[in-house]
Amino acid sequence: MTRPTQHEPDDTSASGGVALPGGTDTTFVRRVETTRAVRAQRIQDYGILVLGAVIFVYFALTTGDFFTGDNLLNILNQNAEVGIAACAVTLTIISGNFDLSIGAIFALASVLAAWAAVHLGVWWCFPVALLSGTAMGLANGLLVAKLGVNAFLATLASALVFAGIALGVTGGFLIQPKNGTEVFTFLGQSKLASVNYSSIIFVLVAIACQFVLAYTPFGRRIYGMGDNRVAARLAGVRIAPMVIATFVITGLACGLSGLIDASFTGSGSADVGANLALTAVAAVALGGTSIFGGTGAVWRTVVGVLVLGMLSNGFDLAGLATYWQNVVVGALIIGAIALQSAVRRQ
Secondary structure (H helix, E strand, O other): OOOOOOOOOOOEOOOOOEEOOOOOEHHHHHHHHHHHHHHHHHHHHHHHHHHHHHHHHHHHHHOOOOOOHHHHHHHHHHOHHHHHHHHHHHHHHHOOOOOOOHHHHHHHHHHHHHHHHHHOOHHHHHHHHHHHHHHHHHHHHHHHHOOOOOHHHHHHHHHHHHHHHHHHHHOOOOEOOOOOHHHHOHHHHOEEOOEEHHHHHHHHHHHHHHHHHHHOHHHHHHHHHHHOHHHHHHOOOOHHHHHHHHHHHHHHHHHHHHHHHHHHHOOEOOOOOHHHHHHHHHHHHHOOOOOOOOOOOHHHHHHHHHHHHHHHHHHHHHOOOHHHHHHHHHHHHHHHHHHHHHHHHO
């Protein structure tokens, strides 16, 4: 005779979850984890706005000259060169790569712009700086995409090469054009209604990069490639040309920044660029762009640039030592990267 079937206790909740030891529903656990992930993602996406507002209000209340039109415009003008480079390198980082050579590209483009103005004619400074920056970005892209060199190591090596060339061209001295100085200094020293041309270029570059990322197929491929390169390749994305394109855009932007710097100072120097590289990457990280690739936005990088600019300006106005600014910026970067890691684990 067949024994009657004994029904096991129902461990599945009405919502489809499975009861864990202790009576916890897996559906509830997943819901909690999802909520935490969403909150962490929102903090990563919009926390920079809150941070910027806090810093702005703090210095506005504690420093008398901070909240003035001239000073706020000064913050924008002083950080335009960094902002141009940071906006472009955001694309490279979102794509899943890294570029440590942006400071060296900036320096060499500055030097070559001044060299061209002296030896070829002042008008040659513009195409030489832009084309040299593009060529250096192309070299980085080929190293990474065609030779398969790790982006971190490839751009570290190329940074040494570019910086060495810049020092060799200058011989350790400034290159100062003597003829046509009004043309050479036009881009860096001219203004439109109290706004430097460099700041206007910064805004235009930021708008262009944000538009490309948010509204073009090229931008969607950058996100897809950074999020999952294998899936992007299976979806038909040509990885190598995309990698090269992002490095070329970054090189072009750094060449433009170097040209503006040479134009502003009236000379080319091999000693510039180190601070630009650190500040640009710091702004990208503070803006919530993941160093792992796949997420980020140019508008948040812009806010990150302005936050760093406000910190530097506010510390100077308050008479605080520079090392405290480094401590604060370093702590903020650590916090931003830790948050990115938390979001990635979720």
